Structure formats: C-alpha cells, structure tokens
Amino acid sequence: MKKRKEIALLVCIIVVLIGGVLMAGCISPPEEGSKELPQEIVIGIGEDIKGLEPVFGTPWGAPLRPIYETLVMEDADLKIQPLLAESWEVSEDGKVWTFHLRNGIKFHDGAPFNASVVKFSFEYKPEAYRALYAMLNSIDTPDDYTVKFVLNKSYAPLLRDVSSAPIMSPTAVDKSGEFKSPVGTGPFKFDEWVKGQKIVLVKNENYWRGSPKLEAVTFKIIPDASARAMALETEEIDLTGHRAGRGVLYVSDIPRLREEPEIKIVEGYTQPCVSWIQLNTEKEPFSDLKVRKAVYYAIDTQKMVTSVVGETAAPLLKGPLSMPCTEHLLNQNLTWYPYNQEKAKELLAEAGWKDTDGDGIRDRNGEQLKVTFVLSAFSPELPKITEIVQAQLKDVGMDVKLQIVEYGAQQMLFEKGEYDMMMQMGVCGHGDTSLWLNYFFHSKRGVRCAFKDEQLTTLIDRLYTTVNSKDRLNVFYEIQEIMEEDAPGVFLYTDANVVAVNKRVKNYEMQGGIHGAYLSLWKVYIEE
Incomplete structure (x- = not known):
C-alpha cells in the first residue's frame, strides 16, 4: 500500500513537471531590447523663438512650423506641392490665383478650416508679405473652400510666398485683434515654452493626415553648434542641423558624425543659398x-x-x-x-x-x-x-x-x-x-x-x-x-542643409525651403 502511494506521488510530480515544461514552451520569453520606446523626440536648435505668432515669432522657419501649415509646400526638389490647398490655377494674365481648399480640416481647437480663415491669416499682419501685398488688390472668398488672390499685376513668386505663409485660426487672437495663443491645423499642438531653454509640442490626435506617432516634440535651445553635435552623440537630443532655428552644424563636426554607427546623416541642397x-x-x-x-x-x-x-x-x-x-x-x-x-x-x-x-x-x-x-x-x-x-x-x-x-x-x-x-x-x-x-x-x-x-x-x-x-x-x-x-x-x-539624426528616429525626411526641416515630423516614429 505504502509502495503504491509512493508511485502515485511520483507520477503526480512527473505530471506537474511535464505540464510546467509544456506551459513554458507555450510562453515566449521576452526578447532583449523589446521594451517599448517613448514616442518622443528632442531636436537641438541654436536660437529661441521671438514669440508665438506664426509669422514674426518664428524666425528661420522653426520651431512652431509643426503647429501651423500653409496652403502649399516645397518638396525636396523645390517643386510646389499641395498641402491645405488641394489644387490651384492662375489666370492667363497672371493676375488671379485661385486656390481650392481641402474640406473637413479642423484647427486644434475644433474651429473649421475654410476660405475665410485663409483670408484672415493673410490680412492679419500684411506687412509680413511686403512684395505680395504691393501687388494685391483683394483676397476674395467666393465660397467656403475657394480663395482668390486678385492682383494689380502678375506676380510669379506667389506660390513661393504662399508656401511660407502660415494659416492660423481666428480664435488665436482676442476681440481687439491681439495675438493670444498659437492655434493651427498642424500635426502638433503648443504645450510649453520655457524661454531660452525649450519649446514643447504635443501631438494633434485629430490631424487630418492621420494621428502622429510621436506623442511629443521638444525643441531644445543649444546655441553652440559643437555642443549640439555632442548632445546628439550622447543621446541628449535626437536630431539637429538645418538652417531652420539656426541649427546649422559646424562643417568640422560632420565627418565625425558620419562615422558614428548610431547616427544617420540626411542632406540635400534644399535652399538656393549663395x-x-x-x-x-x-x-x-x-x-x-x-x-x-x-x-x-x-x-x-x-x-x-x-x-x-x-x-x-x-x-x-x-x-x-x-x-x-x-x-x-x-x-x-x-x-x-x-x-x-x-x-x-x-x-x-x-x-x-x-x-x-x-x-x-x-x-x-x-x-x-x-x-x-x-x-x-x-x-x-x-x-x-x-x-x-x-x-x-x-x-x-x-x-x-x-x-x-x-x-x-x-x-x-x-x-x-x-x-x-x-x-x-x-x-x-x-x-x-x-x-x-x-x-x-x-x-x-x-x-x-x-x-x-x-x-x-x-x-x-x-x-x-x-x-x-x-x-x-x-x-x-x-x-x-x-x-x-x-x-x-x-x-x-x-x-547643403545637413541634418544629423539618431538612427532610432524613423521616417525623417527633409523638404524644401527654410520651412522644410520639420514637415515630415507627422509621420516620424521611434524604433530600435
């Protein structure tokens, strides 16, 4: 009897051990390095912003451009591409430019994007568009999604000017017309500005091209270019370079960054600078x-x-x-x-x-x-x-x-x-x-x-x-x-514009013009 109990106990132990082995086989051990990385990026720039206004507050094309968008944009080959406007045409005499706007886009505060806000944005601070306004008779809005720039003479660079003219919501100003807060249609919303230190943006979950993968973008102000390069090497920042935000790298630092296995160089002649x-x-x-x-x-x-x-x-x-x-x-x-x-x-x-x-x-x-x-x-x-x-x-x-x-x-x-x-x-x-x-x-x-x-x-x-x-x-x-x-x-x-990026930063692309440095952030993500 005692022997039979011992055999039964042994069988039970064997069954438990086999079951444990089988269960272990069904559960994959966690892979090394598979922990999820924070979807946040830190960008090193050389100069702080002057303010939060889209035109005068952001010299050198950064870092509020991910908040505001334009009707059209320049691609890496400096060709004009649609953005908030889906198409456009110019009259035979070159005096009337007609833009057809995308439908269904909303600003960060839920206000609708339409022709009236385009007119508002261009008329808010007309001195920002001196050459254009010298030739402008009127901005007409025949319907909610059509804008006409009517000129007193033909103006060839109009599309280029429009590519650098940010569109903001009328809710960004108070009743007296004074600017109060940044409200755009872009992939990121304003969160925080610590003067002389950083500007923080957070994702716009309702962005019209799809919710960004990045949760936040921080622009860190590091005036010295070599210090920015070192910050990239030590992973204090994830990206730096480009004229935008005076982020240009010193030529002497670039060869060393090229040799870094964890850094990728993105470069191109995306601005006609002489x-x-x-x-x-x-x-x-x-x-x-x-x-x-x-x-x-x-x-x-x-x-x-x-x-x-x-x-x-x-x-x-x-x-x-x-x-x-x-x-x-x-x-x-x-x-x-x-x-x-x-x-x-x-x-x-x-x-x-x-x-x-x-x-x-x-x-x-x-x-x-x-x-x-x-x-x-x-x-x-x-x-x-x-x-x-x-x-x-x-x-x-x-x-x-x-x-x-x-x-x-x-x-x-x-x-x-x-x-x-x-x-x-x-x-x-x-x-x-x-x-x-x-x-x-x-x-x-x-x-x-x-x-x-x-x-x-x-x-x-x-x-x-x-x-x-x-x-x-x-x-x-x-x-x-x-x-x-x-x-x-x-x-x-x-x-060339030279941008150095940590290789964990995926999908970063440089577009044309001073404003092309950060147009691709809406599709960037972090991955080992």
Missing part, C-alpha cells in the same frame, strides 16, 4: 571693373571650397545660379572666371596697379593696393575661407586686412557702404532665387543694394511679373549675362 564676396563697386579700387575681374581670376574657388567645406558644399564655378538646385536656370553660354592668377596680374597692371618698389604689394600714384574684408563670425568656416582669399590675393599683389565683426555690425557697415569686400550669406527663405536677387541687387529696394545697375533692376522687376516659365528663364539668362560681365562679387559656394 555664399559670396561682395565688392563695393562705388569706391576704389572696386569701382574699376578690371580690378573686380582680377579678384575673380585670382581666387581658386574649387580648391578653397574642397579644402574648407568639403562635400557639404558645391562650388559656384559658373555664377550664382550654378547651384545644384538651380542648374535648370543656368545660362550655359557663359564661362565666368576660371582660376588664372596670371590673368589677374595682367588686369591689375592694365588698371595701373604695379609693384614699383618690389615689396610684393601693388601701388598706383603713390597709394598701395590695400583693402578691408569684412565678415561676421557666423561659423568657424568663414574665417578660414577669408584667410585663403587673403593669401591668394596677396599672391597677385593685393594687401587684404580681415575685419571680423558681429552680424548686426556687418549689416550696418553694408548699409552705410563702409567696406571694400564683405562676406555675404544667402537670403534663401524659399526656392525662388528672385528673393536673393531682389535683396542684394534691386537699386530701388529702399535699403542699400550691393550693385546699382538700372538694367539689372528692370530685369529683377520682370522676374516678379513674368509668369510664363520660358519667358522667365530668358530673364534669368539676361541677369546672369550682366552679372558675369560686371562682376559685382565673387560667387563662391552653396552649402
């Missing part, structure tokens, strides 16, 4: 065309760009429109000024500048060929660029003194005309180069221009009013002919 040397053509020595051409010939642009900014930039060997993103506008019949120091020396001699005392610096009528080169310490690369220019011009007998100032001081010197040479960066908020040409070369702009030429000013005006693409291309060709012949400056390079 880095160039402006010559003061209104006073000697650069009032002399031969001296200006000599400077152009004396500078080895290809070697300089390769050695200083490397693969993050493209040299402009055939003028300002030889950028990768504007090659379709390039006048191929022009040769510009290939590096040739002997030619530079010949031109200087023809202009009367000769080294009469053998000290290596040319002189004329007892005066040495000395000039001052003004630049701001915007990035570590600029002093390196100017030092190379300084050395190459010395090789042909020109003494160049470098003067490094703050950016604001540089602008004052520009407006007063108190410079000989000046390092200038691009004005490139959107993909139409008329913006840059108008800023620097339109003689009636109201602020000092870099080179006064009435024919050039007339052609820039035509760029704004010529809607037909073939006719407009011919205007671009004529502008390049004048700029090549008159050499108002030396066009050096265009740099």
Whole structure:
C-alpha cells in the first residue's frame, strides 16, 4: 500500500513537471531590447523663438512650423506641392490665383478650416508679405473652400510666398485683434515654452493626415553648434542641423558624425543659398571693373571650397545660379572666371596697379593696393575661407586686412557702404532665387543694394511679373549675362542643409525651403 502511494506521488510530480515544461514552451520569453520606446523626440536648435505668432515669432522657419501649415509646400526638389490647398490655377494674365481648399480640416481647437480663415491669416499682419501685398488688390472668398488672390499685376513668386505663409485660426487672437495663443491645423499642438531653454509640442490626435506617432516634440535651445553635435552623440537630443532655428552644424563636426554607427546623416541642397564676396563697386579700387575681374581670376574657388567645406558644399564655378538646385536656370553660354592668377596680374597692371618698389604689394600714384574684408563670425568656416582669399590675393599683389565683426555690425557697415569686400550669406527663405536677387541687387529696394545697375533692376522687376516659365528663364539668362560681365562679387559656394539624426528616429525626411526641416515630423516614429 505504502509502495503504491509512493508511485502515485511520483507520477503526480512527473505530471506537474511535464505540464510546467509544456506551459513554458507555450510562453515566449521576452526578447532583449523589446521594451517599448517613448514616442518622443528632442531636436537641438541654436536660437529661441521671438514669440508665438506664426509669422514674426518664428524666425528661420522653426520651431512652431509643426503647429501651423500653409496652403502649399516645397518638396525636396523645390517643386510646389499641395498641402491645405488641394489644387490651384492662375489666370492667363497672371493676375488671379485661385486656390481650392481641402474640406473637413479642423484647427486644434475644433474651429473649421475654410476660405475665410485663409483670408484672415493673410490680412492679419500684411506687412509680413511686403512684395505680395504691393501687388494685391483683394483676397476674395467666393465660397467656403475657394480663395482668390486678385492682383494689380502678375506676380510669379506667389506660390513661393504662399508656401511660407502660415494659416492660423481666428480664435488665436482676442476681440481687439491681439495675438493670444498659437492655434493651427498642424500635426502638433503648443504645450510649453520655457524661454531660452525649450519649446514643447504635443501631438494633434485629430490631424487630418492621420494621428502622429510621436506623442511629443521638444525643441531644445543649444546655441553652440559643437555642443549640439555632442548632445546628439550622447543621446541628449535626437536630431539637429538645418538652417531652420539656426541649427546649422559646424562643417568640422560632420565627418565625425558620419562615422558614428548610431547616427544617420540626411542632406540635400534644399535652399538656393549663395555664399559670396561682395565688392563695393562705388569706391576704389572696386569701382574699376578690371580690378573686380582680377579678384575673380585670382581666387581658386574649387580648391578653397574642397579644402574648407568639403562635400557639404558645391562650388559656384559658373555664377550664382550654378547651384545644384538651380542648374535648370543656368545660362550655359557663359564661362565666368576660371582660376588664372596670371590673368589677374595682367588686369591689375592694365588698371595701373604695379609693384614699383618690389615689396610684393601693388601701388598706383603713390597709394598701395590695400583693402578691408569684412565678415561676421557666423561659423568657424568663414574665417578660414577669408584667410585663403587673403593669401591668394596677396599672391597677385593685393594687401587684404580681415575685419571680423558681429552680424548686426556687418549689416550696418553694408548699409552705410563702409567696406571694400564683405562676406555675404544667402537670403534663401524659399526656392525662388528672385528673393536673393531682389535683396542684394534691386537699386530701388529702399535699403542699400550691393550693385546699382538700372538694367539689372528692370530685369529683377520682370522676374516678379513674368509668369510664363520660358519667358522667365530668358530673364534669368539676361541677369546672369550682366552679372558675369560686371562682376559685382565673387560667387563662391552653396552649402547643403545637413541634418544629423539618431538612427532610432524613423521616417525623417527633409523638404524644401527654410520651412522644410520639420514637415515630415507627422509621420516620424521611434524604433530600435
């Protein structure tokens, strides 16, 4: 009997053990690293916002753009694509632009998106759209989902202007018309702003293209570019780079980031930004065309760009429109000024500048060929660029003194005309180069221009009013002919937008223009 009980007990134990093994086989052990990651992203930027208004509060295209959307947008190839407007057309005379809006979109507070709010957004602070409003007769809303911009003359860059014009709800202002809170249609809603530290956005679950996967986006303000790069490497932030929010990385940090196994580099020529040397053509020595051409010939642009900014930039060997993103506008019949120091020396001699005392610096009528080169310490690369220019011009007998100032001081010197040479960066908020040409070369702009030429000013005006693409291309060709012949400056390079991203960040894409840095955040998610 006792033996039978022992056998029964043993059987029970065996059954329990087998059952446990079977149960264990049915339950998969948790995989290592399978814990769910927080769907949050931290983006490093270099400058705080000025306020919460969509137009004046967010310089450099960040970081409130995920709150507000525009009627159209620029893609990575700088082509216009629909956004809040699903389609549009322009009248034959170029004076009426009609936008057909998407139906069913709501603002963050539930207010409907329609034609009346588009009209409200453009009329709220019209001074933000100076060029457009100079040509605007009225904004008409024939029905709830149609908006017409009626102009007094044709205006070719209208779509570009509209691509950077955020639409906000009328509920964003109080009864007196003063702005009170950010309310847009975008994938993220405003949550918190700690001045000088961070801006926090949270997802808009009712976003019209689908609820974002990210729960929150934090823009962390880190003014120093190298500190931002280090913060990415230590995983303090998840993404940084791009001109938006002054988030540009230093060129010296990019090769190291490329080698990091956990970091991905996203880059593209998504803005037509020109880095160039402006010559003061209104006073000697650069009032002399031969001296200006000599400077152009004396500078080895290809070697300089390769050695200083490397693969993050493209040299402009055939003028300002030889950028990768504007090659379709390039006048191929022009040769510009290939590096040739002997030619530079010949031109200087023809202009009367000769080294009469053998000290290596040319002189004329007892005066040495000395000039001052003004630049701001915007990035570590600029002093390196100017030092190379300084050395190459010395090789042909020109003494160049470098003067490094703050950016604001540089602008004052520009407006007063108190410079000989000046390092200038691009004005490139959107993909139409008329913006840059108008800023620097339109003689009636109201602020000092870099080179006064009435024919050039007339052609820039035509760029704004010529809607037909073939006719407009011919205007671009004529502008390049004048700029090549008159050499108002030396066009050096265009740099790419470079964004460094932790590889856990999926689906990030860069779109065009200053506002294209964060347009893809609505579909970004975090995954190991």
